[in-house]
Amino acid sequence: MLQDFRYAGRMIRQHPWFSAAIIGTMALGIGVNTTVFTLVHAVLLKPLPFPGGERLTIAMAVQKPRIDNRRGVSYPDFRDFREQSSSFERLEALYNYPVNVSEKGNPPDRYRAARITPGLFPMLQVQPVLGRTFQAPDGVAGAEDVMLISYGVWKDRYGKDPAVIGRTVRANEKPAVIVGVLPEGMHFPNHEDIWTNATPTPELERRDNRAFMLVGMRKPGVSIAAAQADMERISRQLEQQYPESHKDYTMTVLTFHDAMNGGPIRRVFLLMMGAVGLVLLIACANVANMLLGRAVARRREISIRVALGAGRMRIVRQLLLEGLLLAGLGGSIGLALSVGAVDAFSKAVQNVGKPYWIIFELDYVVAGYCAAVCLFSSLLFGLAPALQATRVDLNESLKEGAKSSGGVSTGYLSGALVVVQFTLAVVLLIAAGLMIRSFVAAEQEFADMQGDQILQADINLPEERYKTADERRRFFEQLLARLAALPGVRQASMTSAIPGSGTGTERFEIAGQPVPEHEQRLISNTVLVAPGYFQTLGMPLVRGRDFNTSDGLTGKGAVLVSREWAERHFPKGDPIGQQIRFFDNKKQPKEWMTIVGIAPNIRQSVPGRPDSGGPVITVPYNWYGSHGMSLVLRAAGSATEMAGTLRREVQQMDGDLPLFDVASLQTNMVRNRWHLRVFGTLFFSFALIALGMAAVGIYAVLAHATGQRTREIGVRLALGAGAGTIVRMILRRGLVQIGIGMTIGLTAAYFVCRLMASLLIKVSPTDPVTFWAVGLTLFGAGLAACLIPARRASRLDPLEALRHE
Numbered sequence: 001m002l003q004d005f006r007y008a009g010r011m012i013r014q015h016p017w018f019s020a021a022i023i024g025t026m027a028l029g030i031g032v033n034t035t036v037f038t039l040v041h042a043v044l045l046k047p048l049p050f051p052g053g054e055r056l057t058i059a060m061a062v063q064k065p066r067i068d069n070r071r072g073v074s075y076p077d078f079r080d081f082r083e084q085s086s087s088f089e090r091l092e093a094l095y096n097y098p099v100n101v102s103e104k105g106n107p108p109d110r111y112r113a114a115r116i117t118p119g120l121f122p123m124l125q126v127q128p129v130l131g132r133t134f135q136a137p138d139g140v141a142g143a144e145d146v147m148l149i150s151y152g153v154w155k156d157r158y159g160k161d162p163a164v165i166g167r168t169v170r171a172n173e174k175p176a177v178i179v180g181v182l183p184e185g186m187h188f189p190n191h192e193d194i195w196t197n198a199t200p201t202p203e204l205e206r207r208d209n210r211a212f213m214l215v216g217m218r219k220p221g222v223s224i225a226a227a228q229a230d231m232e233r234i235s236r237q238l239e240q241q242y243p244e245s246h247k248d249y250t251m252t253v254l255t256f257h258d259a260m261n262g263g264p265i266r267r268v269f270l271l272m273m274g275a276v277g278l279v280l281l282i283a284c285a286n287v288a289n290m291l292l293g294r295a296v297a298r299r300r301e302i303s304i305r306v307a308l309g310a311g312r313m314r315i316v317r318q319l320l321l322e323g324l325l326l327a328g329l330g331g332s333i334g335l336a337l338s339v340g341a342v343d344a345f346s347k348a349v350q351n352v353g354k355p356y357w358i359i360f361e362l363d364y365v366v367a368g369y370c371a372a373v374c375l376f377s378s379l380l381f382g383l384a385p386a387l388q389a390t391r392v393d394l395n396e397s398l399k400e401g402a403k404s405s406g407g408v409s410t411g412y413l414s415g416a417l418v419v420v421q422f423t424l425a426v427v428l429l430i431a432a433g434l435m436i437r438s439f440v441a442a443e444q445e446f447a448d449m450q451g452d453q454i455l456q457a458d459i460n461l462p463e464e465r466y467k468t469a470d471e472r473r474r475f476f477e478q479l480l481a482r483l484a485a486l487p488g489v490r491q492a493s494m495t496s497a498i499p500g501s502g503t504g505t506e507r508f509e510i511a512g513q514p515v516p517e518h519e520q521r522l523i524s525n526t527v528l529v530a531p532g533y534f535q536t537l538g539m540p541l542v543r544g545r546d547f548n549t550s551d552g553l554t555g556k557g558a559v560l561v562s563r564e565w566a567e568r569h570f571p572k573g574d575p576i577g578q579q580i581r582f583f584d585n586k587k588q589p590k591e592w593m594t595i596v597g598i599a600p601n602i603r604q605s606v607p608g609r610p611d612s613g614g615p616v617i618t619v620p621y622n623w624y625g626s627h628g629m630s631l632v633l634r635a636a637g638s639a640t641e642m643a644g645t646l647r648r649e650v651q652q653m654d655g656d657l658p659l660f661d662v663a664s665l666q667t668n669m670v671r672n673r674w675h676l677r678v679f680g681t682l683f684f685s686f687a688l689i690a691l692g693m694a695a696v697g698i699y700a701v702l703a704h705a706t707g708q709r710t711r712e713i714g715v716r717l718a719l720g721a722g723a724g725t726i727v728r729m730i731l732r733r734g735l736v737q738i739g740i741g742m743t744i745g746l747t748a749a750y751f752v753c754r755l756m757a758s759l760l761i762k763v764s765p766t767d768p769v770t771f772w773a774v775g776l777t778l779f780g781a782g783l784a785a786c787l788i789p790a791r792r793a794s795r796l797d798p799l800e801a802l803r804h805e
Contacts, residue, residue: 008318008321030373033276039360041366043266045257055222058215059091060252071249073251087227090123094198095115100460114196115196118197120188129181130181146196147171173656190355228253272683291319327378349674418741421697426741429691434763434767449665456631476621493632496628502605507582508521509580530620561617691777754766
């Protein structure tokens with residue numbers, strides 16, 4: 001074997017350009033695979049950085065038959081699961097909530113928080129850098145509220161002051177004592193900065209108050225399936241004991257990655273893994289074709305080896321080792337390329353809400369994967385040419401002046417590989433085209449708003465101090481009046497959800513179209529707004545009037561409907577003046593509301609959640625008097641310059657009220673579309689590589705096939721065949737292969753790209769424009785690759801061609 005490796009090295013040195021082409025092709029194929037595996041490993045596979053992190057598990061309730069709709073568990077249920085489960089070393093509970101932290105001498109701030117049971121951080125073996133974590137007495141009924149803060153809060157809010165331990169602050173209007181500071185980078189389970197102790201209260205002791213998510217450490221050797229069966233057994237017992245609150249409820253047990261990174265995130269990373277798998281297959285097909293052509297040239301050499309007694313497996317081993325060496329060299333370069341690619345990706349997503357425990361880095365697992373891909377690809381591209389090369393006829397191959405042409409089977413195999421390349425390239429190009437088109441559509445849809453001039457800030461009125469709807473209405477009415485009077489502010493309004501951030505939903509009925517069964521009533525997306533909202537966005541109403549300050553009060557119900565809503569429910573009539581009404585949680589009808597105007601279509605859907613979009617009914621804020629709203633200001637200049645002024649105005653009205661998520665609307669749009677920009681760029685890069693490889697592949701096959709037919713072409717030219725005849729003859733073979741590959745590829749893409757539906761914005765996964773554009777682009781690239789050897793063949797000198805070989 002050592003001898004074979006030395007011989008393989010000599011062959012690489014003797015044919016440097018041929019070897020460089022193979023090494024470069026494999027470097028691209030293995031490099032992109034290693035890069036994407038690094039990302040997938042960090043997001044979906046890598047254990048969390050805790051002792052036993054691979055055994056960390058999330059358990060939640062689900063209600064049959066919709067087992068995909070996860071719910072929490074109650075505090076009493078948590079105690080039952082902890083006491084009766086045999087699958088977990090430790091089982092703790094938490095729930096997430098926002099917390100407003102305020103104190104004398106410090107402006108109020110809003111943080112992501114988690115209320116946790118005392119054993120959570122001891123289970124994770126997390127030690128504080130200052131103070132202590134929670135202890136068992138912190139979890140008993142009546143215990144005082146205590147708080148852990150993140151290193152970032154300690155640094156930014158308290159300037160790393162050690163005296164912060166023991167300080168009493170107000171957390172959502174209630175006193176809490178800071179007892180510890182957690183290590184830098186700790187934000188378990190996902191972006192949290194504050195942790196408070198969970199204690200039994202009359203509210204939490206209700207079995208139907210499903211607030212908690214269970215976090216457990218499975219015992220060594222206990223699988224997810226075994227833990228699932230264990231929790232299902234306990235849930236069946238609870239259903240028998242408490243049928244009213246537990247009917248049809250069961251439990252789902254997930255790995256931490258599946259629970260936190262499921263849905264669209266998991267889908268997009270798996271799609272990327274599939275995409276680079278296609279790139280690798282195209283690269284292997286390309287290299288296999290190159291080696292097939294090379295094997296034809298080496299047929300005389302191999303025949304001599306066979307004649308001297310070499311067995312077929314001996315020659316196959318030698319050729320496979322040559323391929324392994326080439327793949328190893330390509331993989332080494334690819335691994336180096338992936339270091340830069342991973343670093344670039346990490347920088348691109350550092351400000352888009354990436355969980356703290358996801359670290360994109362190359363480690364021994366990634367290196368092992370790269371080595372495995374090198375071995376796999378060398379077998380994939382090397383086995384068929386090696387077997388083909390050993391099928392020699394000694395009598396023919398050893399004759400003096402015998403032609404080094406391949407057989408019919410070699411031609412068919414080369415053609416099949418070209419078809420595979422074009423099939424895979426079509427799928428990749430269409431996927432990339434859909435992402436790019438979606439990104440362009442998303443960029444254009446809000447262009448008229450001039451989002452850099454619109455400032456958005458979220459505000460939430462504490463229920464303890466703003467108990468009634470009238471109090472909340474007065475606060476917001478006064479605040480909007482103050483903001484509208486500020487220098488540099490053109491308009492001021494507010495909404496329950498800015499564009500692209502989702503909606504609420506309500507069941508409704510239209511007057512004159514009653515539906516007897518509640519479950520059969522129509523469901524619409526709803527958004528609350530204050531008067532002047534659409535004018536502030538720079539998107540005037542299509543028809544009708546805007547809300548006024550009395551709309552939404554008792555006896556003055558009014559709504560606006562989007563143009564899409566109007567076209568769906570009144571395709572031939574005028575919706576203005578028609579009435580609708582919503583229903584409460586007890587399925588009772590509310591007051592009738594009159595449609596007073598038609599609003600423009602504004603996409604509210606959250607990327608990755610297509611169910612959050614669709615036709616919208618816009619409701620006046622007065623109708624609900626909600627606690628939480630998003631302030632929207634249009635500035636005369638840059639919106640971000642108004643942020644400080646906005647904070648001061650809010651502080652003057654309520655010194656304990658924080659603003660959060662303060663940013664320009666443009667910034668929010670970019671944040672919502674980051675996945676289209678980043679993943680669209682990646683898919684486009686993969687597609688360009690695939691397109692280049694496919695074009696080079698068919699060029700190499702036709703050039704080689706044309707070279708083998710040099711004498712035949714010379715005879716045809718000598719007998720009077722024209723250049724056009726020769727071009728058509730050469731093109732025919734290439735275009736047939738391209739046509740078959742594109743037909744299969746377009747069909748496959750029609751089904752495969754449906755998996756991307758939830759990731760796209762305003763573009764269908766079967767978008768005909770993308771399919772046609774990709775088809776024409778790929779056909780043009782393939783035709784250009786075919787024309788080069790065809791034109792070269794048509795210009796042959798018949799005398800030189802006849803003397804060939």
